[in-house]
Amino acid sequence: MATMIPYIIKRLLYFIPTLLLVAFLVFFLVHLIPGDPVVVMLGENASPENVVSIRKSMGLDRPLPVQFTLWVGNVLQGDFGTSIQTKRPVIQSIKERFPVTIILTTLALLFSLILSLPSGIFAAIYQNTKKDYLFMIGTLLGVSLPGFWLGLMALLVFSVHIGWFPSIGFVPMWEDFWEGLRYMILPASTLGLFMAAVVARMTRSSMLEVLRLEYVTHARAKGLSEWKVITKHALKNAFGPALTTIGLQYGRLLGGAVVTETVFSLPGLGKYIVVAIYARDYPVVQGCILFIALIYVVINLVVDLLYSYFDPRIEYQ
Amino acid sequence: MAWRRLFEHRLGMIGLVVILGNILLAILAPWIASDPLKVDVANREAFPSREFFFGTDEYGRDIFSRVIYGTRISLYISLLSVAVASIFGVAIGAVAGYYGGLTDNILMRFMDAIMSFPAILLAIGIMAVLGGHLFNVVIALGFVYIPRFARIIRGSVLSLKEKGFVEASLAMGNSDLIIIWRHILPNCTAPLIVQATVSLAYAILAEASLSFLGLGAPPPAPSWGNILSDARNFMLDAPWMTVFPGIAITLAVLGFNLFGDALRDVLDPRLK
Numbered sequence: 308m309a310t311m312i313p314y315i316i317k318r319l320l321y322f323i324p325t326l327l328l329v330a331f332l333v334f335f336l337v338h339l340i341p342g343d344p345v346v347v348m349l350g351e352n353a354s355p356e357n358v359v360s361i362r363k364s365m366g367l368d369r370p371l372p373v374q375f376t377l378w379v380g381n382v383l384q385g386d387f388g389t390s391i392q393t394k395r396p397v398i399q400s401i402k403e404r405f406p407v408t409i410i411l412t413t414l415a416l417l418f419s420l421i422l423s424l425p426s427g428i429f430a431a432i433y434q435n436t437k438k439d440y441l442f443m444i445g446t447l448l449g450v451s452l453p454g455f456w457l458g459l460m461a462l463l464v465f466s467v468h469i470g471w472f473p474s475i476g477f478v479p480m481w482e483d484f485w486e487g488l489r490y491m492i493l494p495a496s497t498l499g500l501f502m503a504a505v506v507a508r509m510t511r512s513s514m515l516e517v518l519r520l521e522y523v524t525h526a527r528a529k530g531l532s533e534w535k536v537i538t539k540h541a542l543k544n545a546f547g548p549a550l551t552t553i554g555l556q557y558g559r560l561l562g563g564a565v566v567t568e569t570v571f572s573l574p575g576l577g578k579y580i581v582v583a584i585y586a587r588d589y590p591v592v593q594g595c596i597l598f599i600a601l602i603y604v605v606i607n608l609v610v611d612l613l614y615s616y617f618d619p620r621i622e623y624q
Numbered sequence: 625m626a627w628r629r630l631f632e633h634r635l636g637m638i639g640l641v642v643i644l645g646n647i648l649l650a651i652l653a654p655w656i657a658s659d660p661l662k663v664d665v666a667n668r669e670a671f672p673s674r675e676f677f678f679g680t681d682e683y684g685r686d687i688f689s690r691v692i693y694g695t696r697i698s699l700y701i702s703l704l705s706v707a708v709a710s711i712f713g714v715a716i717g718a719v720a721g722y723y724g725g726l727t728d729n730i731l732m733r734f735m736d737a738i739m740s741f742p743a744i745l746l747a748i749g750i751m752a753v754l755g756g757h758l759f760n761v762v763i764a765l766g767f768v769y770i771p772r773f774a775r776i777i778r779g780s781v782l783s784l785k786e787k788g789f790v791e792a793s794l795a796m797g798n799s800d801l802i803i804i805w806r807h808i809l810p811n812c813t814a815p816l817i818v819q820a821t822v823s824l825a826y827a828i829l830a831e832a833s834l835s836f837l838g839l840g841a842p843p844p845a846p847s848w849g850n851i852l853s854d855a856r857n858f859m860l861d862a863p864w865m866t867v868f869p870g871i872a873i874t875l876a877v878l879g880f881n882l883f884g885d886a887l888r889d890v891l892d893p894r895l896k
Contacts, residue, residue, distance in 0.1 A: 324733050325733055325736045325740060327734070328734055328737030329737045329741070331737075332737055332738070332741075332746075333668040333749070336749050336750070336752075336753050337753065337755045339750070339754060340753045340754075341754070341755070353826045369856075373788060437708070437733060447878065447881060447882065448874075448878070449886075450825075450873050450877075450881055451825070451874050451878040452870075452877075453829050453832055453833070453870060453873050453874065453877070455832075455833060455836055455852070456832075456852060456869075456870035456873060457870075459852065459855070459856065459859070459866050459870070460866065460867070460870065462859065463859055463863055463866060467859065467860060474668075483644050533636050540628060558741075558742040558743075559742060559743075559744075560743025561740075561742045561745065562743060562744035562748075563742075563744065563746040563833075565744065565748060565837070566744070566833050566836065566837060569836075569837060570856075580745075580748065581748075581837055581838075584748070584752040584839070585838070589752070589753070592749060592752050593749075596746070596748075596749045598741050598744060599741075599742065599745060600742075600745075603740060603741070604740045607740075623682045
C-alpha cells in the first residue's frame with residue numbers, strides 16, 4: 308500500500324491538465340453559439356440594458372483568456388454559474404437534483420451487475436453450449452436495443468396495461484424507500500440493460516482467459532470442486548478487466564440518464580439540462596455538464612487506483 | 625483468406641444482409657413509401673392496416689413511410705459522423721504515435737479530455753449551442769467519437785514504428801508523410817474497420833437519442849427519434865407510433881453489431 312502513494316500522487320498530477328482541458332471545452336461551448344450568445348439567450352426582444360448587464364455578469368465583455376481564468380477560479384470555489392431564468396446559483400439546483408440522478412444510475416449499476424456478473428461467469432463455464440449461445444444472443448440484443456425506447460415500451464406494457472408500476476413521476480427513496488423504489492425500477496432497469504450486456508460479455512471473456520491458465524488447472528488437479536475453483540481462484544483475477552469496463556460504462560449511465568429522466572419525467576440533473584437547453588439557459592447547461600464530467604473523471608480515477616490495488620502486476624511508475 | 629472466413633461467419637453474414645437491407649430501403653424509399661410528410665386528417669391515429677402498415681400519427685401521417693425515410697436520416701448521419709471521426713481520429717492518432725514526445729502528449733491529453741465526458745452528454749451540449757440541424761448532428765457525433773479512433777491508431781502506430789520496414793523506408797530517405805501514409809496506415813486498417821463498424825451502431829443509437837430529446841433534425845423530419853418523441857404524447861391512443869420506430873432502430877443497430885463482431889473475429893482475434 309505504501310508503495311502506491313507516489314503512484315497515486317503521480318496519477319493526480321497527471322489529471323490536472325486533463326481537468327483543465329475538460330473545463331476549457333465546457334467553457335468554450337458558449338462561444339460556439341452562432342451570433343451573440345447573450346442575445347440568443349435573452350431573445351431578440353431583450354432590452355439593450357439587460358443584454359449589457361447579463362454580458363457583464365457572465366464576464367463575456369472581457370478578453371477570452373481572462374474569462375477562462377475567472378471561470379475556472381469560480382468553479383474551484385464551487386461557483387458553477389448562475390441561471391439566467393431563475394437567477395439562482397447553478398450549484399444550488401445541482402445539489403437538489405443530483406441525488407435523483409445518483410439514485411437512478413446507482414440502481415441501474417446494481418441491476419446491471421446482478422444480471423451480468425453471474426450470467427457472464429455462467430456462460431464462460433458453459434462455453435460453446437446452447438446456454439452460451441443463448442447468452443450471446445441476449446447480450447447482442449442488450450447492446451442493440453435503444454434504452455429510451457425500452458423505457459417507453461416498459462411504460463406502455465407494465466404501467467399502462469398491466470399496472471404493476473406507476474407510470475411517470477418520482478418519490479424520493481430517502482422519504483419512502485419502497486414506494487420510491489417502485490418508481491425507479493423501470494427507469495433503472497431500462498437504463499442499465501446496455502451496461503449489463505457489455506459487462507456480461509467482458510466477464511465472460513476475461514473468465515475464459517483465466518480458466519485457461521495453469522494455476523486453474525492446478526487447482527482442479529488438486530481435486531477442488533469446480534465451484535471452489537471458480538469462486539476462490541478464477542473470479543479474483545477475472546474481476547480486474549471487468550472493473551475497468553464498469554468504470555467506463557458508468558459514464559454511459561450518466562449520459563443515458565439524461566434521456567431516461569426525460570422519458571420517465573424524473574426530476575434529476577439530466578432532465579434539468581434538457582429543460583435548460585429549451586430555455587436557452589446556457590450557464591445551467593455549462594454548469595451541469597461540467598459537474599457530470601468531473602464526477603465521471605473522479606470515478607475513473609478511483610477505478611484506476613482500485614484496479615492497480617486488485618492487480619499487483621501493474622507497476623507504479 | 626480473411627474474406628472466406630468472413631463469408632463463412634453466419635451471424636456476421638446475417639448482419640451484413642440487415643445492413644444492405646437498410647441501405648436498399650434508404651435508397652429505394654421514394655418507390656417503397658409514400659410522402660412521409662403528407663397530412664391526412666381523415667385518417668388520424670389510424671390502427672395499422674393494409675393501407676397503413678404501421679398505422680398513422682396524430683396528423684394522419686403514415687408511420688410506415690416515416691420509418692422508411694427515417695432509415696435515410698439515420699444512415700446519413702451515422703455514416704458521415706463516423707467518417708468525420710475516423711478522418712480526424714486517424715490523423716491525430718498517426719501524428720501522436722509517430723512523433724511521440726510533446727506532440728503526442730498534447731494531442732492525447734486533448735483526446736482524454738473529450739473522453740472525460742459521457743459521449744452522449746457532450747453531443748447534447750454541442751447540439752444545444754449549435755442548434756438542431758442534420759449537419760450539426762454530424763459535427764457533434766463526429767467530434768465526440770474522434771478519440772476512439774485516435775487511441776486505436778496511435779496504439780498501432782507505436783508498435784509499427786519499431787518494425788524493420790519503417791526503418792528501411794526511413795533509411796531510403798522517404799518523408800514522414802510517405803512513411804505514415806504508405807507504410808504505417810495500411811497496416812492499421814483491420815482495427816480501424818472494426819472500430820468504424822461498431823461506432824456506426826453507437827452513432828445510430830446516439831442520433832435517435834438526440835432527436836428524441838428534440839436536439840436532432842428538427843420536426844417534421846421523419847427521423848426515428850422524432851417519431852418516438854412525438855409518440856410519447858399518444859402512447860395510450862396510438863401505441864403503434866412507439867412500437868415500429870424502435871424496432872427499426874434495433875434492427876439497424878443489430879446489423880452493425882453482428883457484422884462488427886464478425887469482422888473482429890476474423891480480422892483481429894486479439895481484440896476479442
